[in-house]
Amino acid sequence: MTEEYVGGIEAGGTKIVCAVGTGPEDVRAETRFPTTTPVETIGRAVAFFKEQELRFGRPAAVGIASFGPLDPNPASPTFGMVTSTPKPNWANADLAGPIREALGVPIGFDTDVNIAGLGEWRWGAAQGLSNFIYLTIGTGIGGGVLIDGKPVHGLVHPELGHVALPHDRTADPYDGRCPYHGDCLEGMAAGPAIGERWGKPAAELSPDHPAWELEAHYLALALQSFICTLSPERIVLGGGVMEQPQLFPMVRRKVLEYLNGYVQSPAILDHIDDYIVPPGLGNRAGVLGAFAQAQLIAAGQ
Amino acid sequence: MTEEYVGGIEAGGTKIVCAVGTGPEDVRAETRFPTTTPVETIGRAVAFFKEQELRFGRPAAVGIASFGPLDPNPASPTFGMVTSTPKPNWANADLAGPIREALGVPIGFDTDVNIAGLGEWRWGAAQGLSNFIYLTIGTGIGGGVLIDGKPVHGLVHPELGHVALPHDRTADPYDGRCPYHGDCLEGMAAGPAIGERWGKPAAELSPDHPAWELEAHYLALALQSFICTLSPERIVLGGGVMEQPQLFPMVRRKVLEYLNGYVQSPAILDHIDDYIVPPGLGNRAGVLGAFAQAQLIAAGQ
Numbered sequence: 261m262t263e264e265y266v267g268g269i270e271a272g273g274t275k276i277v278c279a280v281g282t283g284p285e286d287v288r289a290e291t292r293f294p295t296t297t298p299v300e301t302i303g304r305a306v307a308f309f310k311e312q313e314l315r316f317g318r319p320a321a322v323g324i325a326s327f328g329p330l331d332p333n334p335a336s337p338t339f340g341m342v343t344s345t346p347k348p349n350w351a352n353a354d355l356a357g358p359i360r361e362a363l364g365v366p367i368g369f370d371t372d373v374n375i376a377g378l379g380e381w382r383w384g385a386a387q388g389l390s391n392f393i394y395l396t397i398g399t400g401i402g403g404g405v406l407i408d409g410k411p412v413h414g415l416v417h418p419e420l421g422h423v424a425l426p427h428d429r430t431a432d433p434y435d436g437r438c439p440y441h442g443d444c445l446e447g448m449a450a451g452p453a454i455g456e457r458w459g460k461p462a463a464e465l466s467p468d469h470p471a472w473e474l475e476a477h478y479l480a481l482a483l484q485s486f487i488c489t490l491s492p493e494r495i496v497l498g499g500g501v502m503e504q505p506q507l508f509p510m511v512r513r514k515v516l517e518y519l520n521g522y523v524q525s526p527a528i529l530d531h532i533d534d535y536i537v538p539p540g541l542g543n544r545a546g547v548l549g550a551f552a553q554a555q556l557i558a559a560g561q
Numbered sequence: 562m563t564e565e566y567v568g569g570i571e572a573g574g575t576k577i578v579c580a581v582g583t584g585p586e587d588v589r590a591e592t593r594f595p596t597t598t599p600v601e602t603i604g605r606a607v608a609f610f611k612e613q614e615l616r617f618g619r620p621a622a623v624g625i626a627s628f629g630p631l632d633p634n635p636a637s638p639t640f641g642m643v644t645s646t647p648k649p650n651w652a653n654a655d656l657a658g659p660i661r662e663a664l665g666v667p668i669g670f671d672t673d674v675n676i677a678g679l680g681e682w683r684w685g686a687a688q689g690l691s692n693f694i695y696l697t698i699g700t701g702i703g704g705g706v707l708i709d710g711k712p713v714h715g716l717v718h719p720e721l722g723h724v725a726l727p728h729d730r731t732a733d734p735y736d737g738r739c740p741y742h743g744d745c746l747e748g749m750a751a752g753p754a755i756g757e758r759w760g761k762p763a764a765e766l767s768p769d770h771p772a773w774e775l776e777a778h779y780l781a782l783a784l785q786s787f788i789c790t791l792s793p794e795r796i797v798l799g800g801g802v803m804e805q806p807q808l809f810p811m812v813r814r815k816v817l818e819y820l821n822g823y824v825q826s827p828a829i830l831d832h833i834d835d836y837i838v839p840p841g842l843g844n845r846a847g848v849l850g851a852f853a854q855a856q857l858i859a860a861g862q
Contacts, residue, residue, distance in 0.1 A: 414792030
């Protein structure tokens with residue numbers, strides 16, 4: 261082994277992926293299992309890494325991409341914990357602490373979307389960009405903002421799914437289903453909102469169903485706001501809802517329409533197909549991003 | 562002189578301020594004059610700095626905070642130019658180039674709001690913060706996003722005034738006056754929109770006029786989106802409209818109401834009065850920020 265290997269964990273609300281390796285071309289072992297209680301789930305993750313340690317030696321670090329909300333601030337007493345999640349048994353659960361104790365290596369810990377963004381920056385659709393957004397549209401909507409290859413944290417971490425949007429109730433009387441904000445982006449455009457509005461799961465709607473024009477409308481309104489707020493060099497859209505390939509051209513067209521020529525950049529005006537793109541790593545951005553994060557931690561960054 | 566002095570220019574659409582010094586406590590000379598044609602205006606600025614050179618020697622650098630849109634990218638062929646402004650004679654005018662040529666010193670060039678944000682970070686209400694927003698609400702609405710003391714540029718520069726907002730036309734039938742987006746934030750909440758909606762200049766409306774509740778509503782909706790997008794550690798609100806002191810408590814109350822407890826940070830939930838604040842440098846943020854920018858340039862950053 262010429263290169264030190266690292267571990268990555270992608271902890272989702274329903275399943276956990278654990279892997280070891282050095283990058284997309286060198287994933288040496290991988291496992292996935294359901295997210296049950298913290299004790300059981302963490303126990304299985306630790307067992308996997310202990311087994312790899314027998315084969316490859318101790319990893320340089322382990323990165324964790326977790327569902328949230330969570331505390332990603334290494335200086336905070338609750339660092340490494342999932343905080344106010346509604347998921348049973350997981351509110352205030354310490355995820356990073358027991359793993360660090362059991363493995364005795366440095367641990368990185370951040371939101372799934374920040375880490376997926378990091379993966380896209382390192383090996384995917386946003387390599388080397390100084391400013392971009394990774395957004396996932398699935399059962400929820402979340403995103404990471406990466407500036408110079410580092411996820412933006414600020415007070416806590418961004419919650420891109422909860423921006424307020426125009427809502428024309430005559431055209432779309434649906435109230436939205438965000439328990440906090442009703443008709444914010446997530447309330448109007450996450451997978452469950454599509455399903456509730458149209459009376460069947462989003463994945464069962466045909467590609468020419470009017471649901472997709474409306475979905476593209478809300479996504480484009482949000483992207484307009486993100487573009488005005490951050491001037492990102494690219495926007496990467498992942499998640500289950502974006503697996504509907506007809507959405508990309510619709511979203512791009514509406515973003516151009518809603519910006520209406522105001523942002524005078526050829527990247528937007530002339531190259532929108534390269535500006536709003538799917539993830540280069542597909543659904544591997546999370547676990548590979550956790551590798552990238554572990555490598556940064558191991559390098560002391 | 563133990564400290565090298567710098568020059569600062571705040572170039573607004575109606576007037577220009579030029580100053581030399583090292584910081585808020587050491588402004589050695591200052592002048593202001595109307596913004597007329599580029600040639601005349603730049604000529605007067607150069608004459609001022611030449612005069613200071615006779616007294617203090619050559620400045621280490623000169624920072625320019627300019628109205629926009631503009632090109633702040635030092636690697637671009639149009640760096641230093643105001644670009645697509647509707648202001649007569651100024652579209653595609655080179656502002657930084659002739660000043661650099663005449664003075665023979667390094668020149669910094671960025672948007673007025675980015676530079677004002679830099680001033681607030683260096684000496685004002687956002688000292689040392691790793692992530693904050695400076696927003697100005699006046700004849701237009703613009704803002705700077707500063708991460709680790711550097712203005713975010715991305716593709717061009719942020720245009721925080723042009724985010725899309727909820728607009729309940731039953732409660733507020735006003736169409737908005739942004740020529741690009743109609744009822745975006747600037748279209749609904751900049752000074753001229755207030756004046757047009759209520760039929761008299763904003764500055765003449767009494768403090769208990771319903772205009773201010775509505776103004777606070779739109780500003781709070783925008784701040785909710787900015788908070789979700791960036792998780793800033795503080796938001797500084799400047800500009801002529803914010804000189805209505807009754808607006809600050811209204812905006813703070815509505816931001817708490819619209820976020821509805823979702824962002825679990827004591828900075829917001831318990832200390833909103835220190836979270837949404839006026840500029841520490843008042844209306845001096847622009848020209849002092851230009852000092853700060855010149856000092857960064859002189860230090861090679």
